[in-house]
Structures are given as C-alpha cells and as structure tokens.
Amino acid sequence: MFMRIAVAGAGPGGLYSALLLRRALPDADVTVFEQGPADQTYGWGVVFSGRALDFLETRTAELYTDLLRELERWEELHIVHAGTSIAIDGSTFSAIARLTLLQTLQRHAREAGVTLKYSQPVESLDNLAGFDLVIVANGINSTHRTELATQLSPMRQQCTNRYAWYGTSQLFPALSLIFVTNKDGAFVAHTYRYSPSMSTFIVECDAATFARAGLEDMSAQACLRYCEEIFADALGGHSLRSNNSHWLRFPIISCERWVHNNVVFIGDACRSVHFSIGSGTRSALEDAMALADAVAQAPDDVRAALTAYENSRRQSAGRIDQLARQSLEWYEDFANKMHLKPAALAMDYMQRGNELDLARLALKAPRFMAAYAAEQAAS
Template structure:
C-alpha cells in the first residue's frame, strides 16, 4: 500500500510510524511544509495517565517519551492573593518540539520517508496513493478542497488568548486570575521542562478591546501581559513564538473520510486547550485509524469503520471541552466567588466530575470545601 501523510505533527508522525512498523512493506511518504525542528507554541499537557494508552501496543514509544516529561499531582488556583490546591488531579507535560523530535526518530527508524520543507499545495501532487491521511491541522489543504464532502464547520470562542512561554518554573499546572482596572485576565501555566513553562494568557473580548490589543504589536502585547502577571512571573520574562491574539476555533467534520482521503487530529476536530487533550486526541485518532484499516479488507471499509468506532468517543470529549470553554467565557463572573467556591466551580466545570468522584480523587480538597460550606451554614444561622 502507498500512503501519503500530510502534516508532520504528532498525529501524522505517529500514524506514519505505527503503520510502517506494523506493515514494513508499505510505502509511507510524510509531507511537512516546515523544517524538521520548527514548531509553534511551547509545551503540551496530558492527563497523569497520558501514556497508558500507548503502553499496551507500543511500550517502546511510551518509554522513549516518559523520561522527557514533567509531572505533578495537584492543580493550583490563584485568586485575589489566595491559593487553593486541588489534590489528585495529576498531569504531565512535554515540550512540543521534544515530542516531535522523538516521534520523528521513531518514524525514521522504521523507514518512513519524511519530506520536510515540502508543501502540498494541490491534491494533484498526490496521484497514485492508495490512502491520503490529512494530519495537516486547522488549515488542512486536503479538507479545504472538499469541505462540503467532509461536512466541515467552524465557529469561534469569544475569548482571546495568546500562547507564551517563560523561564519561570511552576511546580504544578496552575491558573492565575487577575482583575485589573480595565478587565480580567487568566493565565494557564505549567512547566514542560525543568527550566521552561507554558504561559497562556486569556481574556474576554471586552478586556481585549479595553487594552486596545488589536492595535498593539506582539512586543507591546507581551509587555502588557508581563505587567499584568508581574507577581506570578516573579521577575521572569515571557517568551514569544508567534504569540498573537487568537480566538479558539471549533472545527468539526460530520464525515471523516471522502474517497481515499481521511482526516485526523485538528484537521478533523478541535478540543479546547482548557482540557489539554488535543495532542492525545490526534495520537488516538492515528491508533484508531490503524486498527480500523487492519480490521477490513479494503481501504474504504476501513475508513468507514474508523468513523463509526471513533466518532462517538470524540463527540463525548468535545462536548465536555465545550462545556469547559463555556465556563472560561464567563470566568470574570466566577472570580467574584469565594476562593473555595471558585475552585469547586472550576473543577466541576466540564460536567464530568460529581461530588462522589471528587471525594474519591481529591479527598483533601473536598474535605476543605465541605468544611467551608458547613462553616458558612453555621455563620448564617
């Protein structure tokens, strides 16, 4: 089988590697428009058990990634100078470029032909392939050519965000909420290397307009964010890498394949950064696509199986991501709550965690929260 993989992000690299490893006779050509060591953004975050979904079928890749990851077991929320820790909500992270480097090495080792600095501008360049895997992200050239056939749709969240890094080390995944005279800001920050952290700044449109960010340069916006979060950064600077203000794009495709073309990762669907699942979703898409193709005797039946089996799982997660994003759309209102109430609102925002689950996974936080509520009742009576 001849397969063209368009896009050298985690999803495309992992599919190319996985298929070639399991089918050495296949010809896999991966096309990536950027150089091998280029990436945007900084770190990517996974849940605490992030690599367990790899270990069953691919322990070697899991073992290659695991030593490069930073991990922690709590979430820290900072509001009005007070700090609330939520125990038992573990995460781990890795630099995006580090992850890509590992996956590139894995793909190269099994014989994937990787063509960096090669832009696919037309599908006419891909004649003769049995399968075209579109892993080329939000602006997928494959999807753009057949948007009606894929049932493509896109909407945008109202909040604005800019993705920075910093040399400030944060011990846990943290959220810092700051009220200024012109509006409210939130920063999502966590370390992805011993000496580097992601620092994603978010605000609502009213705040963005009050600061006139539309007419600010990248450097001017960065300076304002450094000032707003000066106490959090503790003397460290923000680092920019194409750190422009964006609205989060909600991408969805009702049909996941057309002819011999199939979508995975951000070309297919997006999930809000507040649940930290974009990279994992792309890799899991690659695994699901591989299994579906192997279970059927021809490509089109395999692609149909891929959508049938994988789509309900992704829909459930995207629904939770939308609920989480809706909470952030109104985070300035939530900031008026008492810190413990705010933390409870935050951790239950996606609708996937009820009180019983929270008592089991975060017993120290839940005991403190319930004690605070009992104290309120006594005070009111």
C-alpha cells in the same frame, strides 16, 4: 500487502499514524509531507491530563519509554484567585516540550522505515493522487479541509475569548490556573512546567477585557509587556518569551464526514479539542491508533477500512469532544465568575464538565474538599 500511504502534516497525529501503519504493514511505502522544517514548531509545551501517555506502552513500548524520560509530572492542580492558591489533589498531569515530542516521534518513524519530507507542502490533494491512502493531519487550519468542503461539510465557529501563547523560565510546581483582574477586566493564565527549565504561559481574556485594554492595537512586544505586568506576582521577576505569539480566537471545528474516497482526516484537521482539557494531542494519537487498526484489518479495501474507522472513532472520541466543548464554554464565561471566593471558583471549575459531583470529588480530592468546606463555613 504493498500500499502507498501519504500523510499530510508532521504533527503528533500524523507522525504516529505513519509509524503505526509502517509497523502494521511492513511492505507499505509510507511518506509524511510537512510544509515547515523539522525543527520548527508553534507553541511551547504539550500537556496531558491523567496518565494520558500510558496507552502508548502496549503499542509502542520503546517510544513510550523515550517519552517518559522527558515528561514533567505532578499530582495537583493549582487554582490561584484573589491572591490565594487552592490546591486540588488527585489531579494528575504530565507535560513535555512540543519540539521534544515531535523529534522523538520523528526518530521512531524513521527507524520504522517512514520517509519524512520536510519543507514540502502539499498544495492540493490532487498532488497525492498516486497514493492508495491519504491521511490529512495538518491541524486546525487545514487547507485540505477547505479543499474538500463540499464532501466533508465542515463547520467553523470562533470563540469570543482571546488568548496568546507565551513561554517563561518561571517554573510552576503544578499545572496552575492563575486568575487576575485589573482596571481593564479579567485575565487567566494557563501555566505548566514542560521541562526542567521552561513553562508554558497562555494568557486568556474575554472580548470586553481585550477591547478595554486596547490589545488589538498594541504591538506584539507591547502586548507581552502588558501581560508581564498583570501577572508580575506569578512570574516572580521572570520574563515572558514569544514564539510568534499573537492574540487568537479558538476555532470550534467539526465535520459531518471525516472521509472521502481514500482520504481521511484526523486530529484537529477534522475536529478541534479546546486546549483547556489537556487532551488534544492525546485525541490525535488515539485517532492514529484507531486508523492503523482499521487499515490493518482491511488493507485490500481502503474505503471500507476508512468507513469502519470513522464509525467507531466518532463514538469513542465523543466523550472527549463533549468535555472540551463544556470546558471552553466555562472559559468563555469566566470573567463573570470573578466575584466567587477562591475555593468556590475552584469548585465551579471542577464541575464544569458535569462529571464530578460532591461525593466523587470527596473521594478524588479530599484535601481540596476540606478547604472548600472551611471556606463555605466561614462565609
């Protein structure tokens, strides 16, 4: 069946939805509009918890194979506190350069017959009135969510913590959470290697620490130097690098409705997933899969397909959304946990989602549990 499909936003969710729909509906005309150039992205790497890309193999085996070659993988999580590194075994993660992920998706989308239009912003959804289906996948700051605020009933809250997204040539052996304190307060770095030569280095602090440090009034370069100083031991002589890096407050986005007429919102455009659980990109890709399935099953009734998509996807995405909320709440309070000993802090972190009791942790991470028991016995 011939159908004209527009996608606003060329992030992972937008590109993957275009690719899947073009394959599911070979006669469809699928066009992706992106306001920025093809080789531009914010941030450094993308991390996935677990074997989070394995689900791509059955749907897009060639894409999965290409991405697999680029992944950095490890089987531990390291929590560094008070100068002590606690290794948590049984914690599988993988990461990839964000630009590599996007360029790989771009290539596969083009090969499938998707038209990609870069440096072409969609100023208003009215400009896409001639399309049968419109997918909004333009991220957490989507102007189209605001445009349809009356129909979607979006809600936005701001976390109080501040964070800045840097990169570094320091290569970390595993995904590492590095906690440090100084005269101003408490900081944590979320770090992971995403290529053979680079790592992501996100610095986060609570509002009180941010104010005492005077970071609000510092230049971007002064902020970078300040972070290099407090994380000097972890960086081991390597510098931090900026990519339009500035201090942000994470927005908690949700919408009562994801669909209006023939327009559907996916990924961060309709709900945000906190970066601390490594599932935001995966969630967007899973949105794309569920949406493509729903449209393929009812291509002659787009509104019915979108209603079916929203009803089913809200249920399946609910667990990840809840875990993300619990995780961000833990980070909002992390400064009050700095009195804990290293293994105790790691235990508190691992139980933040209320899913892992001591018995399950003993099976998942026996070496960590032994280290925790030894610390407790010595207290």
